[in-house]
Amino acid sequence: MDQINIFIDKIYNFLKSLTLAVVLLSLIAFFSAIGTIASNVKFLKDLGLDNVYYSKWFLLLIVLFVINLVLCTLSMIPSTKALFSPKAPNKIFKSKRKDTKTHLINLLKSKKLYIQQKDDLIAAYRYPVRKFAVYGIHLGIFIVAFGALVGSIWGFRGIMEIPQNEASNIVVTRNNYLSLPFSVYNKNFTVSFYHNKDIPSEYKTTGYIIDSTQKIPFSTTVNHPFIHKGIWFYQASYQLNPHDSFIILNVNNSRVQLYLHKPVSIDNAQFYLANLSYYNSKPIALLYVELPQGSASGWIKLGDSANLGPINIVFEQAKESYITILSVAKDPGSNIVIVGFIIMIASSMLIFFKFRRRVYKVEQI
Template sequence: MLIALIGLLSILGTVIEQNAEPEKNVRLFKKIFGEALAPTAYQISESLGFMDMYSSWWFLMLLALLALNLIVCSIDRLPGIRRIVSRPMTPLKEEGFGHHGINKEFTYKGSINDVRIKVVTALKQLGFRPYEFAFERGIQYYARKWQNVRYAVYVIHLSIIVILLGAVIGIQFGFRGFMKIDEGQTTDKVFSRKGGENHLGFSLRCDDFTVQFYGDTDTPKTYLSWLTIIENGQEILKTSIEVNRPMSYKGYTFYQSSYGALGEENG
């Protein structure tokens, strides 16, 4: 239930642009709620934290509850799983053979020792660890493998908790911002949507930009920026970025989100 709720909210967080200028989401709400209700819908959404959802107290609380739920469930189930994994195998009562849903009966001619060797060899070749039990009418074999695979759920739970912890650390100690760089321009400043300013400790220069469109339309097919990282007066790295192919340097990841003509605000 918690995972479904977090997933649903995350989808909502991709529809509502996070930390965006109010006009962008107001335009979105106009399409959904109409011209009259859009401003009110935006104000309510902003007051509930949907404009910066991933940093809101209630979203972080949901992540914490999910992590706590995984930890409690894992601890609660551990004794039972340990009993199942470590439980010694015991022979099945003779009258119980015919009551299993999967069973097969066949005849093999040979000595009891030949049969024993063939059965044990076949089980070992399949990766099983066979157990032999003698009873009045013959010999009974039990075999099992991969019993420790029951612990795999703890690997999955731990992975989810690590992902959640990484998300919280990123939210609390990381930041998101934007840079508007014209061709030939160099800057080291990143601006947040809330008006804050951060200095990278190195500079970024936009050497060139190109965009391709679908046919004769104004719909962009792809657009690329060629960038140079400059640190201490030296050109450290030259590379290109495009949508869904970012550049990373010293813990910062740069995504290309939009473009515009020189002097436009949406570049």
């Protein structure tokens, strides 16, 4: 029985130790930072660290930290309680007055001190709330950790891929997918480029939320999300829709409509549109052409022409249709986390107040 009690005490002392708190805090901070950048780093993404906030082992770290915090806080209560239980006096107050105790109490209260009485002892405290700052900080950390748990258990993060003029309610997460109780309709997606460059300067999705009989308009660009029913939608990226994106070529005075990744044969030649992009603010197409005498490939700009033996090609028109890619996230614990941080900051401010304690023993002479 004694060995069991010793073993339990060792576990209890380990769980409430400052060493464990530092280790857990360091691990949580490290993996939180990794989780923030993992989606942009391939080898971290391959390890599954882009979904770290919703992993079971990350939840375990938070649970262990909460247990450590609670036990650490509970172990501090006896010393705090003793501090506010007057015992050994450190000052003697002598007076000839019959109402010596009442006189001392009134004197201390006039200095705006907090007073406690026990028998012939009177304790006076200046800024006693200072001693509860650590409890407030612990409470704030506990609320932040609880909010993180709520977000990890009941929240999610994923993407939606919605072609133009279509609606979807499917969010694809790392290992699964889920259906939203409403749909997002992509009415229009536009992308603009820097002048004389093929680098996009902005891409924007406009549309509306289809929720029951309601149609709620929205517009989103990078770093400008919209929110519906606690779910955040961010403009993440885009890609060409191969089913609706095409170019029109004039091949020996015959017009050919060529879709992405769909080869077309004309005049003993096969044409294949591999890519459609922009250069100097103009559409450019990556073409592959198979001829009886050989093959050719290369980029051609809108309005340009090329001769391939007996075949003359003119790039007359381009129509791009895009699939917008939205990053979708729900974190029901975010407001809880904010409350926790507010409590932590407010409690930290109490540290600037200087705590003083005097215990008087009253003697009538």
